Amino acid sequence: QKEVEQDPGPLSVPEGAIVSLNCTYSNSAFQYFMWYRQYSRKGPELLMYTYSSGNKEDGRFTAQVDKSSKYISLFIRDSQPSDSATYLCAIKAGTALIFGKGTTLSVSS
């Protein structure tokens, strides 16, 4: 079983939709969870950072961690065409990060 699983999509939604992006992980010892956003032909940039369980909100973005289910989610409210990108979940394992394969999101106007 891979350490981090993420559905690659692609996911297409109309502008204004609520988007849910998800990852599952296998090691219950993981405690630091991140979401990165990567625009086409650019490097990933950190979007959200969560420690342990619970929710964290930043504007239209909410990151959620359910450690009992080993499930992490990113919700995007009122999605915009500028949100079109690949979203990567990442989990801190020692010094390095383990990344999901990324979900490609397209928001149409």
Place this chain on the structure above:
Amino acid sequence: DVKVTQSSRYLVKRTGEKVFLECVQDMDHENMFWYRQDPGLGLRLIYFSYDVKMKEKGDIPEGYSVSREKKERFSLILESASTNQTSMYLCASSLFQGTQETQYFGPGTRLLVL
């Protein structure tokens, strides 16, 4: 703002050539990383370094080596490039602050090996 720069955005090399990819960060970060990113495989860690002259193998170090002579610079070396090393190469740096560690990525180098 943290800035991570990579020496080239696009590179075309021939099989068997020695290839150097350079990465520089300007925020005095201890940790630096090299990843490759391929469709369907995601980001995979090649090597990382937590200090000058220190290096650790990542998940896919075969065919690569690294050099970190100065804190701000981390080089990835392909000793004898092969076609299966055609990929997007991403460099990152990070600073551990309390419970949070953020990796900052460069723009990437697209390498084509013919």
